[in-house]
Amino acid sequence: MISNSRLSNITAPVQHPTTALQIDQLKLSIQGQPILHEISLSLPTSGITALIGPSGAGKSSLLHCINLLQQAWQGEITLHQKSIRQWPGGDEKLRRHIGLVAQKPTVFPTTIYRNVVFGIDGFWQRRNAHAIAEQALRQAALWGEVKDRLHAPAASLSLGQQQRLCLARALAIKPKLLLLDEPTASLDPKSKQLIEQALSQLASHIPLLLVSHNLEQAQRLGEQVIFMCEGKVIEQADCDTFFNHPQRVESKEFLRWAVCECD
Numbered sequence: 001m002i003s004n005s006r007l008s009n010i011t012a013p014v015q016h017p018t019t020a021l022q023i024d025q026l027k028l029s030i031q032g033q034p035i036l037h038e039i040s041l042s043l044p045t046s047g048i049t050a051l052i053g054p055s056g057a058g059k060s061s062l063l064h065c066i067n068l069l070q071q072a073w074q075g076e077i078t079l080h081q082k083s084i085r086q087w088p089g090g091d092e093k094l095r096r097h098i099g100l101v102a103q104k105p106t107v108f109p110t111t112i113y114r115n116v117v118f119g120i121d122g123f124w125q126r127r128n129a130h131a132i133a134e135q136a137l138r139q140a141a142l143w144g145e146v147k148d149r150l151h152a153p154a155a156s157l158s159l160g161q162q163q164r165l166c167l168a169r170a171l172a173i174k175p176k177l178l179l180l181d182e183p184t185a186s187l188d189p190k191s192k193q194l195i196e197q198a199l200s201q202l203a204s205h206i207p208l209l210l211v212s213h214n215l216e217q218a219q220r221l222g223e224q225v226i227f228m229c230e231g232k233v234i235e236q237a238d239c240d241t242f243f244n245h246p247q248r249v250e251s252k253e254f255l256r257w258a259v260c261e262c263d
């Protein structure tokens, strides 16, 4: 059954009238080991795209390629028709447009406040840094817990609070694209609900690429789904189609058994 599906072509990317992010033939190898194989996909200008797949599928690696944390890839990635490799001002400027909330929260060894305003740039933004920080911390459902200790070390926060701090830092730069690697994995149900609400609001005007192992969350939040396995995109579809009428045998198996046996 699986071998038949191996013969068919990998699902073509969904075409959107307005595309924010376009990835064509992306390949990544690390130390001679292939990690991503000819990934092609696109994201529309708004909405949440859930990126799902088994552990080791290459989801985090893909996110790292998109914001150039990982640079050893071949292929083409464009954001609003501009190649990210030739981004004016280089990688640092690019990361002011593409926010990444990494799987493992990484707070900088400074205060909570300085972590949030770290990436903000430009005269107007710097003048309004405090208001921007407050708004980002509110959106990340952290303001109430830190408003009286903004100048305490970020490392003094709990893991779940650090994860929300990283989200606030990404929101403060007002990204054009937000990449989220399991952003609610270490959160309690209340914080998770607040973050999900914030992400849904944000997705009304920018695209979000959200890695999640929680299929219910992917279905609840996603407008489209990208299913990856073994460094390949197996299927990209709108959420209803993927969860109710998946096209690929591998997708059906993954939805049913949470495993994928593609090669």
Ligand SMILES: Nc1ncnc2c1ncn2[C@@H]1O[C@H](COP(=O)(O)OP(=O)(O)OP(=O)(O)O)[C@@H](O)[C@H]1O
Binding pocket: 030, 035, 053, 054, 055, 056, 057, 058, 059, 060, 061, 062, 103
């Ligand atoms: N720096 C690295 N050196 C060697 N191998 C790596 C490196 N980074 C990732 N890999 C390998 O690439 C593959 C994909 O890893 P990746 O972290 O992208 O998977 P993932 O889909 O995010 O998994 P998870 O759901 O567990 O987070 C794995 O086999 C991993 O071991």
Ligand SMILES: [Mg+2]
Binding pocket: 059, 060, 061, 103, 181
């Ligand atoms: Mg990962």
